Amino acid sequence: MKNQIQNLIKKAYSAFNSRDIDTALSTFHLDVQWPKAFEGGYVTGHDAIREYWTRQWTEINPNVEPIGFNERQNETFEVTVHQIVKDLQGNLLFDGMVKHIYVIEDNLLRRMDIELEQTIKN
Template sequence: MQNADRRSTSILDTARMTLADRQRRLTALYTAFNRRDVATVLAALTPDVRWPNGWEGGTVTGHDEVAAYWRRQWEQLDPTVEPTAFDVEADGRVAVTVHQVVRDRNGTILVDHTVTHRYRFAGDLVAEMEIRD
């Protein structure tokens, strides 16, 4: 019973995450992504996370598919994504405005633009990300 009590307290604590808490969490995830630290990013995602495949199209689901997608992408491209603004939307998702620069493996800039990433959380873990142009 003691573990159940701890678990429910943890769930209550994560339900109270503020925008500042989520901003810190997401900023750390972008930093880890830019370092290509897959393990750190995956640890902050639900096991069944839904993630957009912004490079090839479609959506990938779960840690294994997300990690494989990123590794394929990084073999061909060098993306850097920097958050510039955070907001909570009416449905509770966190919208992050990001400056994204994508280079080819020779360093030539292919994309330099601003987009919005929308995150849905389950407790303190990211359950879904969407890209909005």
């Protein structure tokens, strides 16, 4: 099951990075909940995600590469990603590691949450 989920997630990220919305959505449950990372809140369903991404890509150019996978005890799936976000002129806005936490339902991505890597300073 773990390899199947990893392959599903890799397919979703590859499609996202190449701006192939239909292929990305084929990995999502019909009632998927997706975070609006730069705005807050969530969008639900394929049409809302299509609209959100289409609008997002007119403002920023994100690229997200999965580099680590971890099945959590609470039956969620953690993906460590290297995320690079540039503005449309190519200026770097963000370059860092982020954790995407997935709920899987019916072998599809049902919900994604974002956990930022945090460092504690004394």
